[in-house]
Amino acid sequence: MLNVYLFQVLNGLGLGMIYFLISVGLTLIFGLLNFVNFAHGAFFLLGSYLCYTLVTLTGNFWLALIAGPLVIAMLAWALERSLIQRIYHLPHTFQILVTLGIALIIQELSIMIWGPVGKSVPTPELLQGVVRFGNFAYPIYRLFLIAFSAGVAILLWLLLERTRFGALVRAGSESTEMVSLLGSNIFRLFSITFALGVGLAGLAGVLSAPLRGAHPFIGPEVLGLAFVVVVIGGMGSFSGALVAGLLVGVVQSLMTTLWPQGASLMIYAAMAVVILLRPYGLFGRA
Amino acid sequence: MDTKTAAVASSAKRNGAAPLARPGRARWAPGTTLAMFGVVILLPVVLPSATLATEILIFAMAALACNLLLGYTGLLSFGQAIFFGAGAYCSALGMLHWQLGLFSALLLALSVGAVLALLVGLLCIRRKGIYFVMLTLALTQMAYFLAYTLSDWTGGDNGLLGVPRPPIALGGTTFVSLASPLAFYGLVAVLFAVIYIMARRITSSPFGSTLLAIRENEARAAALGYDIRLFKIMVFVLSGAITALAGALYAMLLNFAPLSNIELLMSEQILIMTIIGGTGSLFGSLLGAGSIVLLGDILSAIWPRWMLLLGVALIAVVIFMRGGLWGGLTSLLQRARRAASHDKEA
Amino acid sequence: MTNSHAPLLETRQLELAYGAFKAVGGVDLRIHSGTIHTVIGPNGAGKTSLFHCLTGERRPTNGRILLDGRDITRQPAHGRVGLGMARSFQITSLFQELSVHENLRLAAQGVDGWKALNFWQRLDTRKRHIDTADEVLERLNLTERAGIPAGELSHGQQRILEVGMAICARPKLLLLDEPTSGMGIDDIPTMTRLIGELGKDHSILLIEHNMSIVMSISDTITVMNRGQVLVEGTPDSVRNDQRVREAYLGEAA
Numbered sequence: 058m059l060n061v062y063l064f065q066v067l068n069g070l071g072l073g074m075i076y077f078l079i080s081v082g083l084t085l086i087f088g089l090l091n092f093v094n095f096a097h098g099a100f101f102l103l104g105s106y107l108c109y110t111l112v113t114l115t116g117n118f119w120l121a122l123i124a125g126p127l128v129i130a131m132l133a134w135a136l137e138r139s140l141i142q143r144i145y146h147l148p149h150t151f152q153i154l155v156t157l158g159i160a161l162i163i164q165e166l167s168i169m170i171w172g173p174v175g176k177s178v179p180t181p182e183l184l185q186g187v188v189r190f191g192n193f194a195y196p197i198y199r200l201f202l203i204a205f206s207a208g209v210a211i212l213l214w215l216l217l218e219r220t221r222f223g224a225l226v227r228a229g230s231e232s233t234e235m236v237s238l239l240g241s242n243i244f245r246l247f248s249i250t251f252a253l254g255v256g257l258a259g260l261a262g263v264l265s266a267p268l269r270g271a272h273p274f275i276g277p278e279v280l281g282l283a284f285v286v287v288v289i290g291g292m293g294s295f296s297g298a299l300v301a302g303l304l305v306g307v308v309q310s311l312m313t314t315l316w317p318q319g320a321s322l323m324i325y326a327a328m329a330v331v332i333l334l335r336p337y338g339l340f341g342r343a
Numbered sequence: 344m345d346t347k348t349a350a351v352a353s354s355a356k357r358n359g360a361a362p363l364a365r366p367g368r369a370r371w372a373p374g375t376t377l378a379m380f381g382v383v384i385l386l387p388v389v390l391p392s393a394t395l396a397t398e399i400l401i402f403a404m405a406a407l408a409c410n411l412l413l414g415y416t417g418l419l420s421f422g423q424a425i426f427f428g429a430g431a432y433c434s435a436l437g438m439l440h441w442q443l444g445l446f447s448a449l450l451l452a453l454s455v456g457a458v459l460a461l462l463v464g465l466l467c468i469r470r471k472g473i474y475f476v477m478l479t480l481a482l483t484q485m486a487y488f489l490a491y492t493l494s495d496w497t498g499g500d501n502g503l504l505g506v507p508r509p510p511i512a513l514g515g516t517t518f519v520s521l522a523s524p525l526a527f528y529g530l531v532a533v534l535f536a537v538i539y540i541m542a543r544r545i546t547s548s549p550f551g552s553t554l555l556a557i558r559e560n561e562a563r564a565a566a567l568g569y570d571i572r573l574f575k576i577m578v579f580v581l582s583g584a585i586t587a588l589a590g591a592l593y594a595m596l597l598n599f600a601p602l603s604n605i606e607l608l609m610s611e612q613i614l615i616m617t618i619i620g621g622t623g624s625l626f627g628s629l630l631g632a633g634s635i636v637l638l639g640d641i642l643s644a645i646w647p648r649w650m651l652l653l654g655v656a657l658i659a660v661v662i663f664m665r666g667g668l669w670g671g672l673t674s675l676l677q678r679a680r681r682a683a684s685h686d687k688e689a
Numbered sequence: 690m691t692n693s694h695a696p697l698l699e700t701r702q703l704e705l706a707y708g709a710f711k712a713v714g715g716v717d718l719r720i721h722s723g724t725i726h727t728v729i730g731p732n733g734a735g736k737t738s739l740f741h742c743l744t745g746e747r748r749p750t751n752g753r754i755l756l757d758g759r760d761i762t763r764q765p766a767h768g769r770v771g772l773g774m775a776r777s778f779q780i781t782s783l784f785q786e787l788s789v790h791e792n793l794r795l796a797a798q799g800v801d802g803w804k805a806l807n808f809w810q811r812l813d814t815r816k817r818h819i820d821t822a823d824e825v826l827e828r829l830n831l832t833e834r835a836g837i838p839a840g841e842l843s844h845g846q847q848r849i850l851e852v853g854m855a856i857c858a859r860p861k862l863l864l865l866d867e868p869t870s871g872m873g874i875d876d877i878p879t880m881t882r883l884i885g886e887l888g889k890d891h892s893i894l895l896i897e898h899n900m901s902i903v904m905s906i907s908d909t910i911t912v913m914n915r916g917q918v919l920v921e922g923t924p925d926s927v928r929n930d931q932r933v934r935e936a937y938l939g940e941a942a
Contacts, residue, residue, distance in 0.1 A: 093473055093476075140658070140662075143662065144661065144662075147661070149419075149472060149473050149476065150413075150417075150419045151661045153419065153476065154618060154657050154658075154660070154661050155657065155658050155661050155662075157611065157615075157654075157657060158653075158654040158655065158656070158657030158658040158661075159654065159658070160654070161650055161651065161653055161654030161657070162651055162654035162655065164650075165648045165650050165651035165654065166651065168647075168648060169648050169651075173647075277607060277608065281480070281484055281607070284477060284480060284481075285481075288477055288481075292473075318488065318491060318492040319488075319492065321484070321488045322485060322488040322489060322492060325481045325482075325484040325485045325488065326481075326485055328477070328481040329466070329478060329481040329482055329485065332470060332474050332477055332478045332481065333466065333469060333470070333478070336470060336474050
């Protein structure tokens with residue numbers, strides 16, 4: 058019995074790391090650019106499909122793991138330069154509408170390319186099978202997922218805390234004016250951050266593909282969960298996204314054994330309660 | 344230092360939900376009411392089926408209600424599906440379990456919509472801007488999963504089947520059966536016209552003018568003596584009641600209340616109709632709902648991916664044409680008029 | 690002088706604290722009917738915090754505010770308008786997309802409180818508000834521009850409209866927050882004249898930086914420093930007060 062819970066907790070951690078990867082991009086973009094990206098879930102979807110295509114074509118998951126997020130980040134870069142940059146100065150309402158439009162376009166294009174039925178992606182050979190600890194067995198890929206995302210989280214943390222780029226992003230999240238005073242090209246910083254954030258959503262899509270496959274209508278669900286995490290963690294907070302992502306992942310995973318229908322209900326209720334009682338999130342600053 | 348000023352200016356502008364389009368109601372008001380009647384009368388004549396015409400008016404009703412929130416008060420809410428879905432479920436359950444008649448069922452939907460909107464409104468108006476939007480989003484998701492969980496009542500994923508369409512009756516005497524699509528269209532058309540005229544009246548009242556003031560500048564409106572929260576709650580109730588009515592009519596039209604009624608996507612769909620039609624214009628809501636329902640009907644058979652166009656249209660509206668279809672139409676009319684007066688002079 | 694009468698607006702030991710920092714630290718202010726009362730002070734003296742308490746934007750952490758002897762300390766901002774207080778904003782705050790006339794009409798309608806909730810009457814039947822708007826337009830010299838969106842007025846005219854909206858409520862007390870802020874040198878005399886004229890019909894609490902205006906139109910000046918009242922008196926007595934000079938010099942140094 059205990060093993061079942063351990064299994065669910067580990068599953069929850071994996072799920073939580075995926076949620077973290079999606080949400081941290083959303084929260085970074087919101088923090089620095091004060092921009093609300095409703096297309097974030099669509100880029101996750103695109104990541105899953107890119108993984109499917111690359112694995113089908115080359116049979117190499119590792120290539121997909123590197124190239125998938127890169128392609129998506131480049132796409133995001135181009136999109137930022139051509140369209141998103143024009144709407145930074147507009148109120149959030151407009152940003153939501155434009156990104157909602159982008160999400161619709163990505164979703165429909167994906168169906169045109171990959172068809173309306175989901176695709177499954179095989180687990181890479183190296184990571185097939187299970188690890189045994191006594192009488193407890195756990196899939197290797199899921200362990201890899203946790204370890205790999207943890208590595209990404211650490212790299213990201215180093216990037217934000219230990220580099221000039223990170224310092225600029227943090228300063229910019231405090232006040233846009235400050236970065237301009239530092240003499241940096243704020244628009245280049247915006248482009249890079251947008252591409253990075255969206256690329257992370259793509260990475261999450263790639264990583265989850267061997268587990269869940271690629272589904273054309275997953276975008277809104279992923280977006281919704283990312284908002285839950287971002288809100289609970291506090292909009293713009295890196296550590297908040299990590300803690301809240303893991304929390305939501307584990308709670309959701311445990312609930313599936315207890316009361317599956319109630320899991321989502323509870324998670325969104327938590328989101329509403331946090332906005333009402335602590336709008337800056339459980340870990341954000343007021 | 345251009346970037347700096349731009350950045351600072353932009354961050355100053357971001358607070359609050361600014362308007363999409365400036366309502367041009369004064370000049371066109373009598374004209375649009377006539378045009379509305381024209382459309383309502385012509386729809387079943389021009390379209391291949393009265394059912395399609397009915398669907399258009401039902402969504403026009405929902406878009407109009409959404410417009411009161413978004414176009415007139417500046418509140419971008421993803422909560423409309425809560426009211427639409429609740430209206431459908433409650434009227435359907437009332438008819439199925441309590442044998443409610445047509446008008447009692449519609450009245451039930453109206454009141455449930457109003458009460459729910461009061462609750463949702465009371466919660467949501469405590470937050471502004473992006474937090475307001477997120478809160479409406481969270482509540483809609485909660486409503487969806489609640490409906491999904493309560494499958495004994497709602498039928499869960501399968502939806503609520505066998506929703507009746509009772510006749511217009513009074514005290515046991517049946518006056519008109521609504522079984523034929525055209526008869527049902529008649530009922531929906533009358534209800535739509537009544538709501539349209541009411542909404543027109545409301546938007547050009549002191550209350551309506553205050554909504555515009557709130558949309559434009561909340562802090563100033565409060566400083567002038569308006570109790571912003573009261574106005575917002577009232578417009579929520581109004582919008583929720585109308586949306587629930589539309590939901591109830593939709594269930595009667597389909598003889599079915601699907602789970603998708605209360606989904607976030609329904610909110611998005613209603614929002615998209617409102618925005619593409621033209622925010623701040625009641626007639627625009629009719630245009631938006633009409634063109635999207637029609638486009639869907641025509642294109643979904645030959646090109647299932649037609650929703651792609653909606654995505655493009657959303658972006659185009661924000662970047663090029665804030666007034667939506669209605670804004671485009673009025674500027675065309677104005678240009679034509681100007682050209683005509685030029686010709687006269689020449 | 691009307692000092693023997695009860696003041697129109699009175700604050701008693703008004704305090705607004707942010708944690709340990711007291712932006713307003715126990716201020717007693719008495720504004721008398723029919724006067725222009727100006728609050729000045731170096732940056733950070735607490736003028737704006739005081740103003741926010743008076744308008745209802747901030748709830749004071751201590752003390753009381755009385756209008757005509759009535760306690761309005763806990764009255765929300767919108768509730769104070771009906772009691773006879775109206776304000777202007779330091780940073781122009783108009784309904785940019787609505788016409789100049791509609792800006793003023795809305796201002797006149799706002800005083801009606803609950804009656805503005807009327808959702809059935811047509812606007813043109815509310816003649817009183819339209820008349821008020823017309824009257825104020827005339828007074829502001831903006832009649833010719835009545836129909837254009839407020840956002841298209843020149844900067845100076847927007848500042849004038851900003852003040853004009855406050856008088857539409859026909860308030861007993863006008864609270865003006867730096868009405869000349871951001872105005873060009875050419876427009877300032879117009880504003881000074883307007884405030885002077887308004888002072889004949891209204892009691893005014895003015896916050897202002899421009900010393901020449903302050904000295905020329907004020908009846909009473911309160912000088913604040915570090916959240917407290919430093920000196921209060923006529924323009925002449927304030928001008929020659931050593932403590933005031935020190936406070937301002939301290940800021941310059």
